[in-house]
Amino acid sequence: MTRWASPDLVAAAIAGDAAAKDGLVAEIWPACFRLAASLIGDRALAQDAAQEACVIIYRKISHLRSTDAFDAWVYRIVARESARVRRRFRSAETSAYESGFTSDSTASVDVWRALLALSPRLRDVAVLFYVDDLKTEEIARILGIAHATVRTRLARARDRLRSILGDYAIEPQATVKEVKEHVC
Amino acid sequence: MSADFSTMAKKARAQISVPPLDIAAIRERAATFGARERLRRIVLALAALLGVIGGAVAYAALGGGVHVWFAGNNVKVTVQSLAQIREPTAADVRDITAKAAFPIVFPVAVPRGMRVWWIAYDPADSPRLLTIEYRSATGGSRMSVTLIDEAKIRSDQSLLPGGPLQALTSKIGRHWQIGRELVLVQGRELSPASATRMRSAMQRSTPAASESAFDATLRRIVVLQKVEPRVADAAERIASAGRNVIIGDWDIRQLPRIAARGKPLRDSRLVYLTSIPQRRGQPIYRDATMYWPKAIAIPASGVRVIETTLRKANVGANCGCAILVHRSGNAYTVWKIETAPPYEAQKLSSP
Numbered sequence: 020m021t022r023w024a025s026p027d028l029v030a031a032a033i034a035g036d037a038a039a040k041d042g043l044v045a046e047i048w049p050a051c052f053r054l055a056a057s058l059i060g061d062r063a064l065a066q067d068a069a070q071e072a073c074v075i076i077y078r079k080i081s082h083l084r085s086t087d088a089f090d091a092w093v094y095r096i097v098a099r100e101s102a103r104v105r106r107r108f109r110s111a112e113t114s115a116y117e118s119g120f121t122s123d124s125t126a127s128v129d130v131w132r133a134l135l136a137l138s139p140r141l142r143d144v145a146v147l148f149y150v151d152d153l154k155t156e157e158i159a160r161i162l163g164i165a166h167a168t169v170r171t172r173l174a175r176a177r178d179r180l181r182s183i184l185g186d187y188a189i190e191p192q193a194t195v196k197e198v199k200e201h202v203c
Numbered sequence: 204m205s206a207d208f209s210t211m212a213k214k215a216r217a218q219i220s221v222p223p224l225d226i227a228a229i230r231e232r233a234a235t236f237g238a239r240e241r242l243r244r245i246v247l248a249l250a251a252l253l254g255v256i257g258g259a260v261a262y263a264a265l266g267g268g269v270h271v272w273f274a275g276n277n278v279k280v281t282v283q284s285l286a287q288i289r290e291p292t293a294a295d296v297r298d299i300t301a302k303a304a305f306p307i308v309f310p311v312a313v314p315r316g317m318r319v320w321w322i323a324y325d326p327a328d329s330p331r332l333l334t335i336e337y338r339s340a341t342g343g344s345r346m347s348v349t350l351i352d353e354a355k356i357r358s359d360q361s362l363l364p365g366g367p368l369q370a371l372t373s374k375i376g377r378h379w380q381i382g383r384e385l386v387l388v389q390g391r392e393l394s395p396a397s398a399t400r401m402r403s404a405m406q407r408s409t410p411a412a413s414e415s416a417f418d419a420t421l422r423r424i425v426v427l428q429k430v431e432p433r434v435a436d437a438a439e440r441i442a443s444a445g446r447n448v449i450i451g452d453w454d455i456r457q458l459p460r461i462a463a464r465g466k467p468l469r470d471s472r473l474v475y476l477t478s479i480p481q482r483r484g485q486p487i488y489r490d491a492t493m494y495w496p497k498a499i500a501i502p503a504s505g506v507r508v509i510e511t512t513l514r515k516a517n518v519g520a521n522c523g524c525a526i527l528v529h530r531s532g533n534a535y536t537v538w539k540i541e542t543a544p545p546y547e548a549q550k551l552s553s554p
Contacts, residue, residue, distance in 0.1 A: 041226055041230070044224070044226060044229060045224055045226060048221070048224040049221040052219075052221050052222065053216050053217075053219050053221065056216075056219050057216055057219075061453070062222075063451075063452060063453050064453075066222055070225075070228075070229065073224075073229050074229050074232045074233050077229055077230065077233040078233040129211075130208070130211050130212050130215040131215060134212070146212075149208060149209040149212050150209070150212045150213055150216055152209075180208065184208065
């Protein structure tokens with residue numbers, strides 16, 4: 020089972036089935052958009068990034084060798100396109116934009132404010148670690164950076180989040196995950 | 204408030220509403236991209252062959268950061284720098300014309316419904332090459348016209364294939380010459396009859412006459428980021444003479460913060476790209492160094508007026524609307540235009 024879509028659908032899309040490719044993109048679209056939105060913090064830009072990612076996935080899925088590689092591949096594409104869109108719209112007036120996400124929950128708003136207060140580099144790592152439950156080695160491969168860099172950025176992100184969200188339990192969750200990683 | 208951050212963050216992400224997926228657009232873009240990639244490879248090989256056997260029919264150009272080579276029905280262009288303006292107005296085009304190194308005959312008699320989307324030119328201080336990209340109101344139909352100072356092309360043979368040139372290569376499409384200007388036209392929807400009409404009209408025209416006719420395909424209002432063509436068209440219908448700016452949800456969201464800081468709203472339509480790297484002979488625009496000149500779309504005093512107007516009218520970034528601002532002296536008129544058909548407009552304030 021892949022995280023993004025059913026292995027059968029991925030396999031059919033890799034084999035070149037046009038209907039499967041349509042189905043696959045439709046299935047991964049919500050997750051792609053939400054991931055891009057979490058990384059960028061802006062709905063309109065996230066839509067651009069997610070669409071670009073879906074075009075690449077649609078076009079290059081047949082180059083993929085196995086379904087096992089699908090998850091990491093999609094993460095890499097969405098993360099890269101999000102970074103690209105973020106770079107393109109980087110200017111003096113865009114450094115602290117509001118997310119524009121709508122939510123009834125005050126806690127959700129707090130979470131987004133905290134994540135958006137992080138620098139993009141720290142946010143990428145924090146989102147993939149806390150929201151997507153990825154291991155630090157996987158994050159390093161997805162972002163194309165050293166494992167040690169991921170751990171450093173994660174520690175910084177955690178400090179920053181703790182200072183913003185003092186009473187959220189950030190550390191216990193992180194500790195459990197890190198212990199699991201070391202054990203496995 | 205004690206809650207696990209990871210759990211809360213997952214919940215928060217799940218609450219993000221997802222816009223509908225336009226699978227047809229993704230399918231079409233993937234197909235277009237694939238075809239372009241294949242064509243590029245084929246023509247690159249063909250051009251290399253022509254470079255060996257076709258020196259006699261080849262021309263090369265060096266104009267600032269742009270290199271152009273063409274032979275037979277193929278063209279190769281490399282760009283080290285360029286300036287690009289999105290949705291230009293007549294004033295922007297006057298600025299380009301004034302700087303141009305050659306008398307530009309602009310495209311005339313273009314197919315009905317085509318509007319200028321962007322213009323790229325190079326070198327930025329004295330253009331010798333202009334690419335004008337058109338699109339229809341729905342964005343479904345596109346066409347590009349490249350105008351090259353032909354005198355420059357004939358003067359430099361040093362960049363013929365076999366030399367140091369690594370280039371982006373594509374089919375010319377249709378091409379013709381007007382005085383010292385070489386015109387290259389590409390567009391899947393451009394019929395032979397339309398191309399012939401364009402060619403005849405351009406050959407009959409003069410730089411001044413073509414510039415006046417070209418104005419009809421330009422925006423009459425300044426369109427800042429993220430405004431759909433049909434919304435901008437609706438805004439143009441209600442815009443009165445003078446300085447008009449339309450802003451989309453992205454800029455609407457920035458307004459309170461910009462107003463609080465006492466800053467103006469920047470006009471980000473013009474961008475300069477320098478140091479465009481190339482990989483395997485293809486320019487990688489996204490890795491270029493980009494520079495936005497600090498042009499002002501709405502001054503700080505106007506931003507404050509608009510922000511106050513929107514706040515009083517309870518209009519925010521999620522209003523599903525764009526905002527049209529008309530400036531006359533220090534007085535501002537603000538309109539709200541729905542971004543869905545029938546694109547209804549509502550005047551929020553008058554001077």
